[in-house]
Amino acid sequence: MSxxxxxxxxxxxxxxxxxxxxxxxxxxxxxxxxxVDPGVVERLKHPTRVQQVSVPLEREDGNVExxxxxxxxxxxxxxxxxxxxxxxxxxxxxECTGLSMWMTWKCAVMDLPFGGGKGGIAVDPKSLTDDETxxxxxxxxxxxxxxxxxxxxxxxxxxxxxxxxxAWFMDAYSMQQGETIPGVVTGKPPVIGGSYGREEAPGRSxxxxxxxxxxxxxxxxxxxxxxxxxxxxxxxxAARLLEDWGATVVAxxxxxxxxxxxxxxxxxxxxxxxxxxxxxxxxxxELDDGDSVRRLSNAELLELDVDVLxxxxxxxxxxxxxxxxxxxxxxxxxxxxxxxxxxxxxxxERDVPVIPDILANAGGVTVSYFExxxxxxxxxxxxxxxxxxxxxxxxxxxxxxxxxxxxxxxxWRDAAYVVALSRIAEAKExxxxxx
Numbered sequence: 001m002s003x004x005x006x007x008x009x010x011x012x013x014x015x016x017x018x019x020x021x022x023x024x025x026x027x028x029x030x031x032x033x034x035x036v037d038p039g040v041v042e043r044l045k046h047p048t049r050v051q052q053v054s055v056p057l058e059r060e061d062g063n064v065e066x067x068x069x070x071x072x073x074x075x076x077x078x079x080x081x082x083x084x085x086x087x088x089x090x091x092x093x094x095e096c097t098g099l100s101m102w103m104t105w106k107c108a109v110m111d112l113p114f115g116g117g118k119g120g121i122a123v124d125p126k127s128l129t130d131d132e133t134x135x136x137x138x139x140x141x142x143x144x145x146x147x148x149x150x151x152x153x154x155x156x157x158x159x160x161x162x163x164x165x166x167a168w169f170m171d172a173y174s175m176q177q178g179e180t181i182p183g184v185v186t187g188k189p190p191v192i193g194g195s196y197g198r199e200e201a202p203g204r205s206x207x208x209x210x211x212x213x214x215x216x217x218x219x220x221x222x223x224x225x226x227x228x229x230x231x232x233x234x235x236x237x238a239a240r241l242l243e244d245w246g247a248t249v250v251a252x253x254x255x256x257x258x259x260x261x262x263x264x265x266x267x268x269x270x271x272x273x274x275x276x277x278x279x280x281x282x283x284x285x286e287l288d289d290g291d292s293v294r295r296l297s298n299a300e301l302l303e304l305d306v307d308v309l310x311x312x313x314x315x316x317x318x319x320x321x322x323x324x325x326x327x328x329x330x331x332x333x334x335x336x337x338x339x340x341x342x343x344x345x346x347x348x349e350r351d352v353p354v355i356p357d358i359l360a361n362a363g364g365v366t367v368s369y370f371e372x373x374x375x376x377x378x379x380x381x382x383x384x385x386x387x388x389x390x391x392x393x394x395x396x397x398x399x400x401x402x403x404x405x406x407x408x409x410x411x412w413r414d415a416a417y418v419v420a421l422s423r424i425a426e427a428k429e430x431x432x433x434x435x
Contacts, residue, residue, distance in 0.1 A: 019098025030417030084158025203237025205363025230313025
C-alpha cells in the first residue's frame with residue numbers, strides 16, 4: 001500500500017529537505033512496496049558510524065586554522081563503503097549521513113559490491129591556495145587513515161574536490177602505509193591508477209538514462225528538446241552526448257543564468273564549468289541577439305516547455321513552490337537530490353515521470369568501481385572498454401528498474417528504491433545480525 005502523502009500534506013518545503021530527511025522519507029516509502037523485515041528498514045535509517053575529525057592547517061601567513069572534517073559510513077553489507085569527499089562551507093555530519101545513504105542505494109541499484117559513504121571538510125575551497133589545499137588534504141588523509149582503505153572505505157572526488165585532490169590523498173595514505181596503494185581512492189588521474197572516462201561518467205550515465213526514457217515513452221530522440229540546468233561535468237557531458245545522438249539542446253545555464261534558443265544551441269562550442277568557469281555567460285555575450293535567443297534565470301530554465309529537463313547543478317531546485325510550473329514531459333536528475341520530497345509528490349500527481357539520481361547519475365560510482373578493479377589488478381582499461389562496460393551496466397540497471405515500473409505501476413524513484421532495498425535486505429538476511 002502506498003504511503004504517498006496528499007498534495008495538501010506535501011506542499012511545504014519548510015525543512016528544505018536535508019539529504020538525511022529526504023533519504024529517510026524515500027526509504028520509508030520504498031519499504032511499503034517490498035516485503036522487507038522492518039528491522040532491516042530501521043537499521044538502514046542510521047549510519048554504521050560518523051567520524052568527526054579536526055584538521056589543522058598552517059595558512060600562508062603562518063597562522064594555524066582548524067577545520068572540521070567528517071566521514072559518514074552508512075552500510076557495508078554488500079562491500080566497502082564508497083562515496084565522495086567534498087570541500088564546502090556547509091559540510092556537516094547530517095549532510096554526509098544523508099548523502100552516504102543515497103550512495104548505499106545507488107550502489108545497490110547498479111548492483112555494485114559497495115555500500116555508501118560520504119565525507120568532507122567544512123571549508124570554502126576558493127579561500128585556499130593550491131598549497132593550502134594540498135596540505136589540508138594530506139592532513140585529512142592522515143586523520144582518516146584508520147577508517148579508509150581499498151577493502152574498508154574508498155573515497156572519491158565530489159563538490160570542491162577533483163582528481164588532484166585524490167592524488168594527494170592517495171599519496172599521503174600510501175606514505176603512511178609504507179607502500180603505494182592506488183585503490184584507497186578513485187577519481188585519480190590515470191597516470192597514477194585512475195580510470196579513463198571517470199570524470200565524464202556521471203554525465204554519460206545521465207545521457208543514457210535520458211535516452212532510454214525518451215525511447216520508453218515512445219518518442220524519437222531526433223524530435224526531442226532538452227534543457228540542462230548546470231554546465232559542469234555532469235550537465236555539459238550529458239548535453240553533448242544527447243546532441244550527438246540527435247536531440248536538440250535548447251537551454252543551458254551556469255551560476256549566473258541561462259541561455260535559451262528554441263532552434264537549438266551548439267553545446268560543443270561552450271566549455272564546461274571545469275574547462276572554463278561561467279563559460280555559458282561568456283558564450284551568451286558573444287551571440288548576436290536575435291528573435292530566438294533569450295537570456296533566462298536558472299529558475300526560468302526549469303519551467304521551460306521542453307521534452308526533457310535535466311537539473312544537473314545543485315540539490316533542492318525543484319520544490320513545492322515551482323513543481324506545478326514544471327512544463328517538461330520528463331525530468332532526469334543529473335544532480336544529487338534536485339527534487340524535494342514534496343515536489344516529487346506533486347510531479348507524480350501530474351504524471352510527470354522523474355528518472356531518479358540514484359539511477360541517472362550513477363555512472364560516477366560505476367566507473368569508480370571499474371577503477372577500483374583496475375587498481376586491484378594493476379591493469380588499466382582503455383576508454384573504449386570503460387564506456388562499453390558503463391553502457392552495459394546502465395542498461396542492466398535500467399531494465400531492472402523498468403521491470404518494477406511495469407509490473408507494479410511504481411514511479412521510477414520508487415522502483416529504483418525497491419530494486420536497491422531488495423538487494424540490501426537479501427544481503428543482510430543472508431549474513432545475519434551478529435552477535
